[in-house]
Amino acid sequence: MRRTALPERRPFGSGPAVSPFCLGTMRATGSAEQMAAVLRAAVAAGINHIETAPAYGTAEHFLGLALAELRQEQPERVADLVLTSKLLPGLGLAEGQAQLRQILQRLGIERLDNLAVHGLNRPEHLDWALRGAGAELLRWALDEGLVGQVGFSSHGENGLIEAALASGRFQFCSLHLHWFDQQRLPLAQAALKAGLGVLAISPADKGGRLYDPPATLLADCAPYVPLELAYRFLLDQGISCLSLGAAQASDLALAAALNPSGEAWLGPEHRLALETLQQQGLARLGAEACHQCQACLPCPMGVPIPALLRLRNLDVGHGMHAFAEERYNLIGRAGHWWEERNASACERCGDCLPRCPHQLPIPDLLADTHQRLASAPRRRLWG
CATH class of the missing domain: 3.20.20.100 (NADP-dependent oxidoreductase domain)
Structure with a gap:
């Protein structure tokens, strides 16, 4: 038995x-x-x-x-x-x-x-x-x-x-x-x-x-x-x-x-699936992928650049629009539980541009993020 x-x-x-x-x-x-x-x-x-x-x-x-x-x-x-x-x-x-x-x-x-x-x-x-x-x-x-x-x-x-x-x-x-x-x-x-x-x-x-x-x-x-x-x-x-x-x-x-x-929680077949997932997203993003290195920070206007571009990565890279939109529209509306400034706070000062090792057009990507994701306010589950 x-x-x-x-x-x-x-x-x-x-x-x-x-x-x-x-x-x-x-x-x-x-x-x-x-x-x-x-x-x-x-x-x-x-x-x-x-x-x-x-x-x-x-x-x-x-x-x-x-x-x-x-x-x-x-x-x-x-x-x-x-x-x-x-x-x-x-x-x-x-x-x-x-x-x-x-x-x-x-x-x-x-x-x-x-x-x-x-x-x-x-x-x-x-x-x-x-x-x-x-x-x-x-x-x-x-x-x-x-x-x-x-x-x-x-x-x-x-x-x-x-x-x-x-x-x-x-x-x-x-x-x-x-x-x-x-x-x-x-x-x-x-x-x-x-x-x-x-x-x-x-x-x-x-x-x-x-x-x-x-x-x-x-x-x-x-x-x-x-x-x-x-x-x-x-x-x-x-x-x-x-x-x-x-x-x-x-x-x-x-x-x-x-x-x-x-057995291991993550076997070879799972690792292969995760690698494929990552590569598919990067392929869709192309040269516009933010690699989350944080080198662009700090922003003089307090814009959380990597956090915002991560949401763009998910939207463009994996079709996760509903999630990205939901999280983006909590910004500035959830007190200290979430980010306080969205991409509209970017004034295109250009301070981030020379710091990005991938030479991303960060102000343009932030503007695109806001255009894609800004919508009506959402209510948090609690609080």
């Missing part, structure tokens, strides 16, 4: 080991029944890491109800779960203490495995966490035994993330790590080498709406679906855990099916 392989578990800082995939609860907020169905599907798929936050509206409340229900039926499964929640930076000590106690109450637990600073995106956020009221709050939470370890999520610049990782304050981090945006991978690798846990933020959605790929991208990735290649790439890099924001049980089907049973 063939024995069923045990689900893989990966180190996550100084806390309990976690499954390669993490259930993010920000989308299963329609009802308690919806959350319960998603939680059951996650557990059935071998997922033991569950991430939530007060900022996700009803998520914690519904998750607490689902956990209580599951605890009655499968107490051993609930005992294996690793729970992560987050608090926004800037809270006073008393307010933060009250919010943490409310998190524990909503989830029906006495101790949270992982507590993260939710959106360590600006220098003042890091100062709050290291020297301000946040430092007191995190120290109190640990000393009181209310949390097992502390970490942060960040949508900020690499320099800020690097400073946070070097501070020694955090045991894990959640970062934007994607096949189509690899600029933070060196930071993730350094964090892993230092023994920190690393969670990839939404590789399915923020990584390119890969759950709904355009025909061009599907053809470029054949015989695999784009999301499988993206997942395999990150797990092969050693990333501790990939977050999945599931709204229904079927959203977890691919993660449940991806069980390598001992």
Whole structure:
């Protein structure tokens, strides 16, 4: 009789080991029944890491109800779960203490495995966490035994993330790590080498709406679906855990099916598919491909040139217009969670031109990016 392989578990800082995939609860907020169905599907798929936050509206409340229900039926499964929640930076000590106690109450637990600073995106956020009221709050939470370890999520610049990782304050981090945006991978690798846990933020959605790929991208990735290649790439890099924001049980089907049973996450056939994907995109972009070297920065007008041209790369190179347009139109409308200036801020000063090793006509490409992608404002999922 063939024995069923045990689900893989990966180190996550100084806390309990976690499954390669993490259930993010920000989308299963329609009802308690919806959350319960998603939680059951996650557990059935071998997922033991569950991430939530007060900022996700009803998520914690519904998750607490689902956990209580599951605890009655499968107490051993609930005992294996690793729970992560987050608090926004800037809270006073008393307010933060009250919010943490409310998190524990909503989830029906006495101790949270992982507590993260939710959106360590600006220098003042890091100062709050290291020297301000946040430092007191995190120290109190640990000393009181209310949390097992502390970490942060960040949508900020690499320099800020690097400073946070070097501070020694955090045991894990959640970062934007994607096949189509690899600029933070060196930071993730350094964090892993230092023994920190690393969670990839939404590789399915923020990584390119890969759950709904355009025909061009599907053809470029054949015989695999784009999301499988993206997942395999990150797990092969050693990333501790990939977050999945599931709204229904079927959203977890691919993660449940991806069980390598001992073989490498990224085999020769997958590497060939990724190489073909890259070459197809470069062929369509031709001499206008931005290689994301960052040499054009800083821009005197504060234009995030590589980030904007990356969206153009995806649109032209792989037909990912819906994703590129969605992300472009969040610029300036999402506070510190996203870029603040779009391509229309370029004044054609020309400072970037001699710095580009590929001699790209950057002002022209920025103007083309704006023409392609600018549209009506979009609403973020939360916040």
